[in-house]
């Protein structure tokens with residue numbers, strides 16, 4: 310292939326400007342010209358100096374997507390629909406065709422928190438203190454018409470480190486048959502595994518010691534835990550109490566003034582908790598458009614970016630307790646804007662220059678666990694899946710620093726590194742091999758598609774209301790869009806064999822787990838247990854014989870009903886200590902032995 314970064318001759322430049330940024334009147338044919346003397350003019354190579362993703366286009370889309378008017382783009386809301394319509398309009402303007410059987414929309418349903426069942430009320434009533442202000446959380450149990458009544462027991466932060474018993478060392482059996490009052494603040498021990506600190510894990514620790522309900526009390530925040538995200542039934546009701554009502558609970562446990570109760574303190578009378586709840590099901594949609602090529606390869610290149618963000622703040626907000634619009638300018642208005650600018654620029658090329666179709670997907674509900682892209686991949690017919698040659702993902706491309714862009718997935722196909730090297734222009738590529746990552750490329754990589762994820766790196770505004778437009782590096786986003794376009798140009802012109810490589814990598818210590826199992830949970834599955842979308846090559850799970858679609862129902866002797874049980878169970882596993890695992894496989898119960906591994910230190 311001719312180097313992609315070659316400087317165009319004057320003639321070619323003139324030709325390129327002629328065609329820049331609008332589909333040529335007859336995009337199907339490469340124009341041939343005859344010179345004055347009638348001689349055949351040399352064919353213009355449309356890839357010589359194609360229009361590149363336009364900065365003005367990126368700017369316009371970013372301004373719309375990251376505006377307060379889109380309210381942080383929470384799935385299943387009017388703002389979500391406005392964003393979908395905006396993306397569809399841009400795809401139509403670029404000349405894309407609907408990607409979902411005549412529609413640009415692929416509807417899907419997501420669960421986002423809980424609500425009270427019709428006509429029912431939740432309640433938290435203390436023996437002495439009476440009714441207390443409280444909030445629902447997206448985990449717990451539907452008490453239907455049977456409130457739970459029991460005495461309160463104070464368990465401190467209720468963290469049960471399996472090796473030390475943690476706070477329960479002092480409390481002992483007192484919480485058995487009682488309502489556990491858990492201090493929701495997080496211990497400032499940076500070495501403690503996050504999986505143990507999760508409120509769900511603390512509720513499970515109390516439940517496993519006999520608690521019949523739990524109250525998360527936070528004397529610092531008004532909203533200890535936002536009622537957003539997937540719902541999990543932890544078999545005991547859970548309610549949260551914020552700073553304005555915290556003292557009422559502590560007073561019921563004998564605390565004076567603004568003091569905390571003593572560990573193991575018990576209320577004299579019984580309290581009552583009622584949470585007649587059901588999960589909130591929201592309708593959202595993936596958006597997709599196809600830029601048809603000449604069909605000569607019969608294959609497709611996928612370009613993706615997620616549209617959603619955190620609204621006014623969910624449990625993955627890094628500004629806990631702050632009820633404010635999380636504009637998500639970088640995450641991921643920048644990615645969607647760059648995707649739309651790339652669609653526009655690629656559409657200026659004649660179809661004859663594109664032997665591959667390019668399908669552009671704007672994903673829903675990525676922040677909820679890659680739900681949109683997972684749904685999309687699961688819904689693909691086999692033949693649709695087979696023609697997917699590669700997937701390029703833009704997630705957080707708006708904060709380029711030092712002209713260095715992180716590109717993950719470079720090990721997932723042989724041509725990637727060379728293609729990137731020839732496409733990078735003035736940018737430096739910080740490559741990482743793994744196709745698994747915290748964004749939508751993972752859904753495609755799991756399905757056997759080589760992937761690349763473009764990313765400008767973490768920053769202090771990540772998942773905060775301060776991830777705003779004025780911090781976006783527009784030129785950087787345009788430059789990254791141009792790199793991706795050159796990669797696509799390289800594929801279009803060379804038609805390389807984009808083989809699929811399973812990158813073997815031990816799970817990193819990121820996530821703070823003491824062990825790694827090499828399982829890949831399916832965050833979208835609504836099953837009793839934890840369904841696997843796959844297992845990592847060479848990991849403990851693969852060695853133990855676990856497979857994709859297996860549903861884990863017991864781990865290390867603990868029942869697993871949902872992801873929260875699974876995370877809590879993780880906390881009690883030790884590296885190199887064999888454990889029993891039970892999975893449901895095609896309705897058959899299968900018992901296996903697995904030896905957790907050490908997470909790799911990176």
Ligand SMILES: [Zn+2]
Pocket residue numbers: 615640641675704705748
């Ligand atoms: Zn993102």
